[in-house]
Amino acid sequence: MSQLLTREEICVPENEVYHRTCLLTDAALTYCPGCGHGTAHRLIMEVIEEMGLQADTIGVAPVGCSVLAYDFMDIDMQQAAHGRAPAVATGIKRLYPDKFVFTYQGDGDLAAIGTGETLHACNRGENITIFFVNNGIYGMTGGQMAPTTLPGMKTATSPFGRDTESMGYPLKITELIAMLPGTYYVTRQSVHTPQNVRKAKKAIEKAIQYQKLNRGLNFVEIVSNCNSGWKMTPLESNKWMEENMFPYYPLGDIKVPKQN
Amino acid sequence: MKDIRLMKGNEAFAEGIIRAGCDGYFGYPITPQSEVLEYLSTTNPKERTGMVVLQAESEIASIHMVYGGAAAGKRVVTSSSSPGISLMQEGISFMAGTELPCLLLNVVRGGPGLGTIQPSQSDYFQAVKGGGHGDYKMIVLAPASVQEMYDFAKLGFDLAFKHRIQVMILSDGAIGQMMEKVELDDQMPRLTDAEIVKRYPWATTGKTPDRKRNIITSLDLNPVKQEIINQNLQKKFKHIEETEVRFEKIQCDDAEYLFVAYGSSARICQKAVLLGRAQGIKVGLLRPITLFPFPTEELARLAEQVHGMQVIEMSAGQMVEDVRLAVNGRVPVAHYGRLGGIIPAPDEVLHVLEQNFITSKTEKKYEPAAY
Numbered sequence: 001m002s003q004l005l006t007r008e009e010i011c012v013p014e015n016e017v018y019h020r021t022c023l024l025t026d027a028a029l030t031y032c033p034g035c036g037h038g039t040a041h042r043l044i045m046e047v048i049e050e051m052g053l054q055a056d057t058i059g060v061a062p063v064g065c066s067v068l069a070y071d072f073m074d075i076d077m078q079q080a081a082h083g084r085a086p087a088v089a090t091g092i093k094r095l096y097p098d099k100f101v102f103t104y105q106g107d108g109d110l111a112a113i114g115t116g117e118t119l120h121a122c123n124r125g126e127n128i129t130i131f132f133v134n135n136g137i138y139g140m141t142g143g144q145m146a147p148t149t150l151p152g153m154k155t156a157t158s159p160f161g162r163d164t165e166s167m168g169y170p171l172k173i174t175e176l177i178a179m180l181p182g183t184y185y186v187t188r189q190s191v192h193t194p195q196n197v198r199k200a201k202k203a204i205e206k207a208i209q210y211q212k213l214n215r216g217l218n219f220v221e222i223v224s225n226c227n228s229g230w231k232m233t234p235l236e237s238n239k240w241m242e243e244n245m246f247p248y249y250p251l252g253d254i255k256v257p258k259q260n
Numbered sequence: 261m262k263d264i265r266l267m268k269g270n271e272a273f274a275e276g277i278i279r280a281g282c283d284g285y286f287g288y289p290i291t292p293q294s295e296v297l298e299y300l301s302t303t304n305p306k307e308r309t310g311m312v313v314l315q316a317e318s319e320i321a322s323i324h325m326v327y328g329g330a331a332a333g334k335r336v337v338t339s340s341s342s343p344g345i346s347l348m349q350e351g352i353s354f355m356a357g358t359e360l361p362c363l364l365l366n367v368v369r370g371g372p373g374l375g376t377i378q379p380s381q382s383d384y385f386q387a388v389k390g391g392g393h394g395d396y397k398m399i400v401l402a403p404a405s406v407q408e409m410y411d412f413a414k415l416g417f418d419l420a421f422k423h424r425i426q427v428m429i430l431s432d433g434a435i436g437q438m439m440e441k442v443e444l445d446d447q448m449p450r451l452t453d454a455e456i457v458k459r460y461p462w463a464t465t466g467k468t469p470d471r472k473r474n475i476i477t478s479l480d481l482n483p484v485k486q487e488i489i490n491q492n493l494q495k496k497f498k499h500i501e502e503t504e505v506r507f508e509k510i511q512c513d514d515a516e517y518l519f520v521a522y523g524s525s526a527r528i529c530q531k532a533v534l535l536g537r538a539q540g541i542k543v544g545l546l547r548p549i550t551l552f553p554f555p556t557e558e559l560a561r562l563a564e565q566v567h568g569m570q571v572i573e574m575s576a577g578q579m580v581e582d583v584r585l586a587v588n589g590r591v592p593v594a595h596y597g598r599l600g601g602i603i604p605a606p607d608e609v610l611h612v613l614e615q616n617f618i619t620s621k622t623e624k625k626y627e628p629a630a631y
Binding site: 054055056057058060061067068070074075076077078079080081084087088089090091092094095096099116117120 | 283284286312314316317318320321322324325326327328329330331332334336350351354453464465466467468469473474475476477478479
């Protein structure tokens with residue numbers, strides 16, 4: 001048996017395949033193991049680091065699982081009331097038109113209590129970027145039904161499955177806002193496989209770059225899992241997401257800028 | 261030469277914020293304060309000073325736009341009337357929790373509910389006792405003239421940034437809608453972004469390598485830390501109570517009877533004092549200009565001097581509670597209020613004072629004129 005390599009021998013530049021972006025803080029993530037939020041955080045911060053935008057970025061955190069996003073992102077951030085992040089970001093961006101302003105919101109925040117703020121920020125064509133993590137459930141409050149919960153899906157407040165007759169239908173808010181002339185780039189991604197992570201990163205890059213064009217709102221939905229809320233293992237939840245979430249929320253660009 | 265104009269109260273406030281170097285106004289139309297947004301939309305502040313004016317989709321969105329701008333160190337304003345101010349309580353509470361400066365105008369109309377579009381003073385409790393959830397106070401200024409609607413814009417900004425607190429101008433439909441002459445100041449320059457970074461190191465202006473990241477949040481799940489946050493807030497409110505009380509005294513030096521009234525009611529009482537003095541009644545007026553902090557000490561002092569205090573409000577009796585707390589039983593305090601948008605007349609309030617404190621209780625009661 002050959003001699004074991006020391007840490008110093010392994011940690012050399014030619015061996016490096018991945019490093020954590022310096023724009024993520026040392027705070028331990030508070031998300032459940034297996035959740036997609038951590039990857040989404042990392043991708044956004046990685047892109048901001050690569051584009052050298054730290055000093056020009058102001059982020060807005062929501063209410064929900066990612067309420068503490070500012071603990072993990074090493075940028076200036078403001079915590080918004082439930083659903084109001086697009087209005088908060090509007091206030092910032094209108095007064096600092098040259099800064100990069102984004103919100104990071106979940107589906108309860110963005111598509112239920114904040115529907116009005118979301119639609120109107122999109123409709124005014126605010127030059128901000130919205131990152132929307134959709135896992136079809138209220139994670140932080142303990143797994144209640146969300147506006148994006150699928151028909152038949154069991155949650156704490158739809159224990160026999162979402163009954164569309166009495167509880168309505170899952171809201172495809174991303175398709176809805178893509179119809180508005182105020183949005184510039186609208187896309188739906190996921191971060192559950194390496195291939196999807198690479199695609200999502202490209203989408204995030206575009207959504208950040210496009211803000212400089214001042215042509216309207218850029219919107220990236222990330223369909224994600226909630227293994228705790230869905231009461232599955234991380235692997236089961238990813239499989240369930242592919243089989244159930246993706247048919248209802250198909251991945252890919254929904255609105256791309258016209259070529260000219 | 262002095263710049264003197266004839267203006268509505270709402271217009272004077274709008275001109276006041278422009279000239280005080282406001283960076284952004286976010287608002288939503290509601291009677292009787294729509295002239296604020298209309299005036300800002302027609303007088304082109306963008307060209308005059310670079311100030312941003314945006315009509316939001318709701319009062320909720322307006323106040324959260326203000327929250328965003330305030331966090332980034334800008335001088336931001338919203339205005340509304342009673343039902344709209346109720347909607348804004350969420351955002352005001354968040355700004356209280358994050359100690360952000362901003363200027364708010366409530367041109368009060370009668371409630372509850374949609375109530376009426378006529379003037380009222382029935383939002384005193386909401387403005388002075390907190391309004392939204394949590395233990396907090398705002399500085400509340402009560403203008404009694406169109407000139408003060410203008411002057412309090414600058415004063416409000418100064419106090420808001422001095423104490424990192426929300427300042428509410430508690431006006432009403434009468435002050436907002438009436439026209440008087442206003443003396444205007446020269447235009448103050450807006451702060452540059454570099455000046456904001458220097459003056460307000462707490463603001464979310466973008467993390468530069470020379471400092472730690474700035475976080476604006478009202479959340480702390482650790483009860484020990486959250487209690488300290490709240491205790492520090494209370495210390496600030498106490499300091500404001502000790503240093504920022506403002507009031508006006510009219511004919512108080514030899515007064516035997518005292519009107520206590522703010523805003524429109526104070527204007528009416530001012531006339532009633534003249535009427536009373538003409539009849540030989542030694543009556544004066546104490547007009548609180550700050551409703552929080554309240555002129556408690558001055559009222560306690562006057563309680564040693566006068567035989568009775570007559571509180572006049574266009575409400576069922578809100579400020580009267582603070583007057584009674586200040587007086588602490590040393591002198592009788594009576595309340596008289598008109599409701600639903602009715603404004604009392606000077607002879608009406610004088611008659612009430614006479615009846616409560618001077619003439620026999622058996623005499624015929626004053627019948628207010630029907631509207």
